[in-house]
Amino acid sequence: MSKKNKKAKNHRKNEITKGIFTVLEKEPKKSFNYKQIAAKLGINDAHDRNQLIKRLVQLKEKKRIKEEKRGHYTAIASTKTYHEGVVDITGKGNAYIVVDGMDDDVFVPYNKLKKAFHRDKVQVYIFPRRNGRKLEGEITKVLERNKTTFVGIVDMQKSYAFVRPTDFRMYTDIFVSKEKIGKAEDGDKVLVDITEWPDNADSPFGNITEVLGKPGEHNTEIHSILAEYGLPYEFPYEVQNFADTLDTSIKADEIAKRRDMRNVLTFTIDPKDAKDFDDALSFEVLENGNYEIGIHIADVSHYLQENTILDDEAYQRATSVYLVDRVVPMLPEVLSNNACSLRPNEEKYTFSAVFEIDDKAIIKNQWFGRTVINSNERFAYEEAQHIIETGLNTIPEDISIRKGSYKVENEIVNATLTMDKLAKIMRSKRMDNGAISFDKVEVRFHLNEKNEPETVYFKVAKDANKLIEEFMLLANRKVAEFIGKQKPIKPFVYRIHDNPDEDKLIALNGIISRFGHKLNFKDKKSISASLNKLLEDVKGQKEQNLVDTLAIRSMSKAIYTVDNIGHYGLAFDYYTHFTSPIRRYPDVMVHRLLQYYLDGGQPVKAEVFEEKCKHSSDMESLAANAERDSIKYMQIKFMQDHQDKEFVGVISGVTEWGIYVEIIENKCEGMVRIRDIKGDYYIFDEKQYAIVGENTKTTYQLGDEVVVMVKNTDLVKRHLDFSLIGKHE
Numbered sequence: 001m002s003k004k005n006k007k008a009k010n011h012r013k014n015e016i017t018k019g020i021f022t023v024l025e026k027e028p029k030k031s032f033n034y035k036q037i038a039a040k041l042g043i044n045d046a047h048d049r050n051q052l053i054k055r056l057v058q059l060k061e062k063k064r065i066k067e068e069k070r071g072h073y074t075a076i077a078s079t080k081t082y083h084e085g086v087v088d089i090t091g092k093g094n095a096y097i098v099v100d101g102m103d104d105d106v107f108v109p110y111n112k113l114k115k116a117f118h119r120d121k122v123q124v125y126i127f128p129r130r131n132g133r134k135l136e137g138e139i140t141k142v143l144e145r146n147k148t149t150f151v152g153i154v155d156m157q158k159s160y161a162f163v164r165p166t167d168f169r170m171y172t173d174i175f176v177s178k179e180k181i182g183k184a185e186d187g188d189k190v191l192v193d194i195t196e197w198p199d200n201a202d203s204p205f206g207n208i209t210e211v212l213g214k215p216g217e218h219n220t221e222i223h224s225i226l227a228e229y230g231l232p233y234e235f236p237y238e239v240q241n242f243a244d245t246l247d248t249s250i251k252a253d254e255i256a257k258r259r260d261m262r263n264v265l266t267f268t269i270d271p272k273d274a275k276d277f278d279d280a281l282s283f284e285v286l287e288n289g290n291y292e293i294g295i296h297i298a299d300v301s302h303y304l305q306e307n308t309i310l311d312d313e314a315y316q317r318a319t320s321v322y323l324v325d326r327v328v329p330m331l332p333e334v335l336s337n338n339a340c341s342l343r344p345n346e347e348k349y350t351f352s353a354v355f356e357i358d359d360k361a362i363i364k365n366q367w368f369g370r371t372v373i374n375s376n377e378r379f380a381y382e383e384a385q386h387i388i389e390t391g392l393n394t395i396p397e398d399i400s401i402r403k404g405s406y407k408v409e410n411e412i413v414n415a416t417l418t419m420d421k422l423a424k425i426m427r428s429k430r431m432d433n434g435a436i437s438f439d440k441v442e443v444r445f446h447l448n449e450k451n452e453p454e455t456v457y458f459k460v461a462k463d464a465n466k467l468i469e470e471f472m473l474l475a476n477r478k479v480a481e482f483i484g485k486q487k488p489i490k491p492f493v494y495r496i497h498d499n500p501d502e503d504k505l506i507a508l509n510g511i512i513s514r515f516g517h518k519l520n521f522k523d524k525k526s527i528s529a530s531l532n533k534l535l536e537d538v539k540g541q542k543e544q545n546l547v548d549t550l551a552i553r554s555m556s557k558a559i560y561t562v563d564n565i566g567h568y569g570l571a572f573d574y575y576t577h578f579t580s581p582i583r584r585y586p587d588v589m590v591h592r593l594l595q596y597y598l599d600g601g602q603p604v605k606a607e608v609f610e611e612k613c614k615h616s617s618d619m620e621s622l623a624a625n626a627e628r629d630s631i632k633y634m635q636i637k638f639m640q641d642h643q644d645k646e647f648v649g650v651i652s653g654v655t656e657w658g659i660y661v662e663i664i665e666n667k668c669e670g671m672v673r674i675r676d677i678k679g680d681y682y683i684f685d686e687k688q689y690a691i692v693g694e695n696t697k698t699t700y701q702l703g704d705e706v707v708v709m710v711k712n713t714d715l716v717k718r719h720l721d722f723s724l725i726g727k728h729e
Contacts, residue, residue: 189215
């Protein structure tokens with residue numbers, strides 16, 4: 001049996017085991033035979049039915065379930081009532097505890113939190129489940145604080161102060177004694193560190209560590225966003241000084257150790273306003289008619305040496321953070337914008353993946369290793385797109401970063417057109433293999449010199465963007481394959497993406513069936529193909545927003561790990577991140593490991609790299625949240641000047657307290673509170689993703705178009721309230 005088939009078999013076995021416990025534990029006083037269990041789990045083929053019978057016998061022998069009478073099984077009551085989990089606090093101040101291995105989260109009311117905060121690791125006592133009711137419990141101990149530093153507003157008293165945290169999930173203010181207030185003044189936005197929470201105190205005690213500024217001011221709010229997620233906005237002096245003293249010169253003895261590709265046609269394609277260029281493409285036509293295409297990535301690991309304060313800082317950051325008005329880089333500017341930036345007409349050290357490819361985009365040969373390049377030209381995406389669309393060798397001044405002074409050479413035009421053709425073939429193959437195509441719209445702002453938003457625009461991926469994407473995907477996939485297929489197994493850093501949540505897909509299928517769509521659950525490839533067809537079919541339809549939202553929610557999150565299970569969304573069995581070491585620490589790890597294994601190194605310790613992968617995934621998530629918050633802040637700032645205008649929007653979220661509406665023309669999202677909707681009393685219908693009027697039966701459902709006006713904008717809380725005018729006809 002192949003490794004892949006074995007993995008699939010074990011996965012199915014685990015699904016059946018989980019299903020057995022779900023059925024038995026849901027009704028612990030009843031007993032069930034295998035036919036009843038199979039019916040509840042939707043098992044109707046002979047193979048799975050035999051697996052179910054076999055598993056029931058095995059679980060009985062291991063005393064994990066009980067055979068009440070011949071062929072009838074019941075759950076064994078668990079004696080374990082204490083569990084460890086992570087706190088998820090809701091907007092109402094109650095919490096759910098997420099416990100590994102448990103299907104249901106444990107509800108904990110506000111008065112049983114035991115001073116636990118959002119995302120803390122805790123011990124929870126679970127009360128015996130009452131018939132049909134959700135799991136409930138109480139926190140008995142805080143095992144590990146997720147964070148102790150919070151952003152808040154100072155409320156100054158005569159001889160002390162309280163800091164009111166701006167995070168709605170932080171349910172208590174923080175007491176600060178006079179000597180720990182520092183230079184903070186009443187109303188300031190500050191950073192406060194919780195030092196203790198005495199048993200007899202209503203509030204925790206804290207120390208103000210930094211004054212961020214006055215609420216509502218631009219820099220105050222941007223720095224607050226970073227501080228809320230524990231992200232830095234400047235480098236420590238010693239780290240900056242270390243970076244500034246690095247020798248970044250190109251040396252003959254180092255060139256001699258590398259593959260010299262300085263004479264091969266090479267160019268970069270990046271956004272018009274990019275300051276760092278961490279990837280370049282080279283192109284050469286071989287004598288046999290095939291093409292040699294190089295994907296050249298800045299060799300950050302040459303300068304970023306392990307066990308230095310610079311590497312420690314890069315690891316802690318793990319990623320660059322792209323806020324609406326600035327980039328908070330992973331590496332100091334001397335590396336990110338200079339030594340490691342593949343600027344034209346400068347010799348640069350690179351780490352490369354070089355492929356011989358025929359005109360059908362089939363890989364004939366591959367090579368990985370350290371190189372030196374000299375980029376001939378820098379293109380903006382708009383310039384490359386102009387070449388692709390017209391084939392012309394002159395770029396109009398209005399889209400040229402060279403302001404019309406540069407005449408594109410024919411060989412670069414030919415290279416661009418050829419690589420575009422190959423990229424389209426590679427993309428088509430990916431889609432045929434089951435890759436999912438989400439056309440995610442990215443919101444951008446044109447800011448004036450005061451960082452005020454003047455207009456909103458959407459970033460659209462065209463052929464030039466997709467050309468770069470396909471060759472980066474190729475390099476990432478082939479590097480992962482190169483190491484992943486070696487024997488014995490060599491631990492490596494992979495970027496994985498698990499299969500979608502089956503329950504969410506079933507729920508999605510139920511919703512889309514009302515609009516005449518359906519998913520095909522026959523196998524993994526059928527699901528992917530039907531998802532792509534669905535996303536294509538709903539374009540421009542009234543249900544598009546609903547379908548896009550639910551489809552994205554059904555997807556798992558991509559993470560870094562040493563345990564490779566493939567990448568579902570890209571339909572790759574092997575995938576890693578090799579192409580952006582300036583802004584992602586996992587790519588630095590990949591470069592180091594790849595070179596180490598190319599040099600004949602023995603397998604590294606998997607657990608060491610797994611810990612680094614988890615840290616990188618966590619930091620990536622924090623950075624993504626900060627980026628979203630900065631966009632939200634700028635959207636609210638933009639909407640402040642549009643208070644008297646009616647907008648058509650789409651219902652993008654439905655909760656028990658209101659509906660979220662995303663304005664179509666600018667993607668700004670705000671809330672309409674249920675209590676503010678006039679004419680009826682509305683009830684939340686979770687299954688329908690809707691609110692329904694008790695008397696009129698008027699329904700507002702996820703995906704519906706409505707007309708709204710701005711009711712209130714709050715830059716400090718980053719909250720936008722709408723008034724509902726009615727449905728859009």
